[in-house]
């Protein structure tokens with residue numbers, strides 16, 4: 001057997017040198033670093049067939065004495081640690097590159113790419129360390145199960161409302177506007193009473209959002225549903241009820257399934273987009289429809305004196321509830337502004353996070 005030199009490919013990182021020796025089925029390997037020189041000896045199948053192959057390599061800068069190597073069926077991979085971290089201009093001490101040596105383009109990185117790789121590795125490590133320090137919530141499964149069920153019930157309720165109203169609209173046309181309340185109110189009452197949970201959830205830190213936006217939303221809807229429509233029969237057959245219920249249910253048939261998927265750590269892009277975009281036209285339309293209902297109810301409350309506050313005789317007989325409604329009209333638009341700004345922020349946060357992930 002004659003002794004030959006194998007083909008050797010190299011690449012570097014800030015802390016290591018990688019060598020790939022083209023020798024298949026290598027045996028009797030003897031690889032060591034002595035006085036900053038790597039000495040390789042081994043038998044195997046190389047460029048010149050089955051033979052004994054060897055080479056030695058003087059490194060440009062000091063390396064550590066320990067060498068790790070792993071031989072596969074096709075090659076021998078060697079890793080040598082640099083004594084000091086840094087980027088080398090070349091591998092060998094001699095200026096002329098040894099003939100058997102070439103860059104390993106499969107692992108090759110230039111200095112800035114290697115820095116980036118290093119930074120990514122550090123970030124990953126920091127993330128793992130950070131996450132391992134946060135104590136795992138033992139009730140996470142229970143919380144997610146409860147939220148999933150809540151969202152499922154709301155989704156079913158609002159889907160029933162939406163489908164029922166759509167079918168009636170197709171069959172009865174405009175006539176369906178006048179008895180929306182009588183056909184839908186019971187399910188809407190159920191869903192909206194249940195929706196109080198949405199104020200409780202952030203207060204108990206079961207979901208990552210503030211208490212004020214859901215409070216405005218639940219209070220605003222329930223005030224309209226239970227007081228303006230519920231307490232005044234004359235309001236119940238007005239066409240505006242159709243538009244209010246239809247707008248509410250349109251947003252909810254996308255919002256609740258979005259939350260359901262979030263509970264099982266799943267995301268559908270289209271659904272996310274709909275959840276964070278549909279409110280842009282629907283929220284102002286909903287508040288306008290609600291404002292119309294409030295304005296229509298003012299003369300009715302004046303006339304029927306329902307919910308009017310009795311006053312001491314010196315101040316008059318009673319204070320009509322319509323004054324509260326006029327005040328409420330102004331508060332409504334403040335509520336719209338707060339929630340619109342909140343939803344805009346949530347939308348920006350969501351889509352910014354997605355863009356970051358995509359990069």
Ligand SMILES: CCCCCCCCCCCCC/C=C/C(=O)SCCNC(=O)CCNC(=O)[C@H](O)C(C)(C)COP(=O)(O)OP(=O)(O)OC[C@H]1O[C@@H](n2cnc3c(N)ncnc32)[C@H](O)[C@@H]1OP(=O)(O)O
Pocket residue numbers: 147151207208209210213214215216217219220221247248251255259260262263278279280282283285286287290331332333335336339343346
């Ligand atoms: C003090 C009282 C003052 C009263 C004043 C009254 C004035 C009233 C005026 C306003 C009247 C409004 C009446 C309503 C009209 C209409 O609805 S019109 C129809 C159109 N409507 C809409 O588009 C609004 C729909 N509603 C919402 O979007 C919400 O209810 C919201 C409260 C406005 C905002 O939701 P929020 O939860 O804060 O944001 P999200 O981004 O959706 O969620 C944040 C994170 O929390 C998680 N999460 C939230 N809820 C759940 C849940 N049920 N289940 C599981 N997870 C949930 C969500 O996944 C997010 O988590 P991350 O993804 O990890 O961020």
